[in-house]
Amino acid sequence: MTLASLLDVTRRFGEAPALDHVTLDIEPGTLVGLLGPNGAGKSTLLSLVAGLRRPTSGTVTLFGGDPRDHRNRRALGVTPQESALPPTLRVGEVIDYVGAHFDQRMPTAELAAEFGLGDLLRKQTGALSGGQRRRLSVALAFVRRPRLVLLDEPTTGLDVDGRRALWDAVRRQHEAGATLVLTSHHLEEIEALAERVIVLASGRIIADDTLESVVGRVGVSQVRLRSAESDRIASLPGVTHAERNDDGSVTFSARDADELVVALVHAGVPFTDLAIRGATLEEAFLSLTDGPILERAS
Numbered sequence: 001m002t003l004a005s006l007l008d009v010t011r012r013f014g015e016a017p018a019l020d021h022v023t024l025d026i027e028p029g030t031l032v033g034l035l036g037p038n039g040a041g042k043s044t045l046l047s048l049v050a051g052l053r054r055p056t057s058g059t060v061t062l063f064g065g066d067p068r069d070h071r072n073r074r075a076l077g078v079t080p081q082e083s084a085l086p087p088t089l090r091v092g093e094v095i096d097y098v099g100a101h102f103d104q105r106m107p108t109a110e111l112a113a114e115f116g117l118g119d120l121l122r123k124q125t126g127a128l129s130g131g132q133r134r135r136l137s138v139a140l141a142f143v144r145r146p147r148l149v150l151l152d153e154p155t156t157g158l159d160v161d162g163r164r165a166l167w168d169a170v171r172r173q174h175e176a177g178a179t180l181v182l183t184s185h186h187l188e189e190i191e192a193l194a195e196r197v198i199v200l201a202s203g204r205i206i207a208d209d210t211l212e213s214v215v216g217r218v219g220v221s222q223v224r225l226r227s228a229e230s231d232r233i234a235s236l237p238g239v240t241h242a243e244r245n246d247d248g249s250v251t252f253s254a255r256d257a258d259e260l261v262v263a264l265v266h267a268g269v270p271f272t273d274l275a276i277r278g279a280t281l282e283e284a285f286l287s288l289t290d291g292p293i294l295e296r297a298s
């Protein structure tokens, strides 16, 4: 059975849609990465699945029912992007408090050990570091042994070691049977965890595929140069995007920068001021949209 689904879902805040005709199913056993730049609609999507918001149009289901009905949320674990913890309660008390709401729960010591909180059980949450607080917030999503877990940017504020430790814990929970959907800006994080990657941009799904396939598509380089024949370069094989810069140069996204330069030389296209670098994630997203377009007139 599909655990959660969105069918032609649009959610507006005022005029602009935060989600724009989105359709997707979350199947059991998957670890789904929701990737997209700021404002792409990732948190909005999670809040709809968690029943915190209603779609403007379309249908959202959770465990086959309406996510706004609390009975349908029993097997759901959520860590929002920001969460508050009662500062005077100890870590162990917070876990016990949340766990007390559920019949099937992970014992406090087990959960704490799993998320590297074992030595902090007696510490008040107000005395935790930002990273420790984040780890606790993520751990709380797992207390009830949920079937589906939504994690909104789970590793924000964690250092490199903390991030890796959390990735390991998330992986173990997934292996133990949890289906997970997590959002991230970081391709690296999605690469470390996800099996399926959904890329959102401006409220729309621009890619929904296996990790290998999406990483292959966003693994592009940026080739910047000046040429009187930019349109010809934009039509060369391997060029996925082209954008004119204010200084008159053009930046081309290409799967293989070396191949593009060789092709330029072979085609006898004149160019100067060549510079090559890896694409930022933002640029990689752009390269997922339709074909090369020279967007700005010089």
Ligand SMILES: Nc1ncnc2c1ncn2[C@@H]1O[C@H](COP(=O)(O)OP(=O)(O)OP(=O)(O)O)[C@@H](O)[C@H]1O
Pocket (backbone or CB within 6 Å): 013, 017, 018, 036, 037, 038, 039, 040, 041, 042, 043, 044, 045, 081, 185
């Ligand atoms: N409560 C709200 N009121 C008005 N606009 C909102 C509200 N929540 C979200 N939006 C808008 O909806 C769009 C999508 O926001 P959302 O938070 O879902 O994006 P996101 O991909 O999670 O971004 P980020 O990576 O920055 O968290 C943005 O343009 C945002 O400004």
